[in-house]
Amino acid sequence: MTTKQLIEQIQKKKTFLCIGLDVDLNKIPQHLLKEEDPIFAFNKAIIDATHHLCVAYKPNTAFYEAYGIKGWKSLEKTIKYLNEKYPEIFTIADAKRGDIGNTSTMYAKAFFEDLAFDSVTVAPYMGKDSVEPFLAFKDKHTIMLALTSNAGAFDFQTKTVDGKELYKQVLETSKTWTNAENLMYVVGATKAEYFADIRKIIPNSFLLVPGVGAQGGNLQDVCKYGMTDNVGLLINSSRGIIYASQNEDFAEAAAKSAEILQQEMKAILE
C-alpha cells in the first residue's frame, strides 16, 4: 500500500485508529475455545465488527509465537483474511525485528512477501545495514522504534548522545538511509510533550503511537503536538478495544469502544 492510499483511507473513514490484535487465549471469551482456531475466530469477529472504524490492524507477533505452529497458522489466516476481505486496510506486523544485512532481508521477505503485510516494526540498535534491507521493498513500510511507551524507554532512548537524546539521533540518522521515505516511527503516547521536538526532525513521517488508553496516553495531546497536514498519525489501541467485553457480545463491545475513539478522531479531523 502506498502512503497516499493510507491517507485517502483516513480522510474517507474519518479515523486514524489502529487496532492491536494481541490475542491471549486466557482473555478471549471462553465459548470461542471450542472453535477449531479460537485465535482466528476471535480476530475475524473483531475485524468484521470494527473494520469501518479503523484504518489499520496490528498483530503483535509475540502473541502468536507464544502458541508455536498453531499461533503462526492463526497469524497467517488473520493476515490472509484481512488482505482478501478488507484490502484497503493497512496491516502492521509488530515484530520488532532487526539483524545483520542478509538476515534482515530474510525477515523482510517473511513479513512483506510471504505473509503480505504492508509494514513491519523494527529495532534500530544495529543501525543502518540492519534496517535498509527492509526499506528496499517498494510500497512497503518499515516502522522503526524511536521513543517507546514503556518505563525502560528512559534507560537508553532519552540519554544524551553527542549532545542530543538517542531517539533524536536515531530519527536524524535514519533520514539519511537509502529509501528513507519508506520509514515510519514508533513514538509512545505517554510522552506527548516530546512530539513537538520530534516533528522538527521528521515533519511529515507517519508515527505509530501506542499507549493511548490502558497505558495512560492522551489522544488530544498527541494530536496537538504530533499531527501533520496529512494527519501523520496512527493511534494504536489493543486491550481497551479487543477486551472491552469477555462475554458473547465481545465483538459489539469492541466496536463500541473503537467508535468512541473514532468519534474523537473525527471531531479532531473536522
Place this chain on the structure above:
Amino acid sequence: MTTKQLIEQIQKKKTFLCIGLDVDLNKIPQHLLKEEDPIFAFNKAIIDATHHLCVAYKPNTAFYEAYGIKGWKSLEKTIKYLNEKYPEIFTIADAKRGDIGNTSTMYAKAFFEDLAFDSVTVAPYMGKDSVEPFLAFKDKHTIMLALTSNAGAFDFQTKTVDGKELYKQVLETSKTWTNAENLMYVVGATKAEYFADIRKIIPNSFLLVPGVGAQGGNLQDVCKYGMTDNVGLLINSSRGIIYASQNEDFAEAAAKSAEILQQEMKAILE
C-alpha cells in the same frame, strides 16, 4: 542449563565453539531437497557430525521464519533433536527479540518453555522492562546485543552517551537489573580491541562472539582480550562450517572445518 554445566562442557571437550545453524535452501546440497524436511535433514547431519567439536548450536530464527510454518516445524524438530540426543549441548535461539513487559514474557515462554532453548538473544533498545521478563527464568540465559559485528554497529552503539559509548552504558546499566546473573552479551569478533574495555565492565560474563571467519574476526585476538578464568567466550561460526561443502560430503566437510577451530581453541585452552 547452568553456567557451571556449560563451563564443564568446555573444559571436557576442549572447545568453546558455537555453530550457527543458519539454513538457506539455496545453499544446502541439492540432493537434500528430496527429503520431506530438507532443513531438518541438513541440521541433523551437521549436528551428528560436529557435536563433539562444539558446545553450542545457534539457529538464527530469521532463516526459519523465512519458510513460514514449514520453517517453524524444522526449528521445532531441530531443538527437540538436540535436547533429546545431545542434552549436554547449550542451545541459543538467535531471535533478537524485545518488547514491552508482558509481551517479552510471551517471547520468553515461547523460546524457553515451549521450544526449550537454553538461551535467547535480545535487543536492548527498549530497556530494563523489556529484558527483565527474560531474566526471570531459572537456569535460562538471556544474551543481549552489546556491540555487534556489522557496519551499522557504529551508527549508535559506539556513539558517546553521557561521556561513555552506548554499548558500555548498555553493559553497565544491565548489571543493575534483577537476575542480571542470567545475562550474557553479544560482542562481535571484528572489534577485538574493544574486548579489554568490555572486560573492565563485565569481568566474568559469557560473551557470544560472532564474526570469526567469514566476517574477518581473529580468534587469537578475541581470546587475548576477552577470555576469563572460566573461558567466558562462545565463538560462533556459521557459514564457514555448515557450507564448507555443497556436495554429498557436506557433513564431513563441516566437521573438518569445525575441527580446525576446535584444535585452535584446544591449543589456547592448554
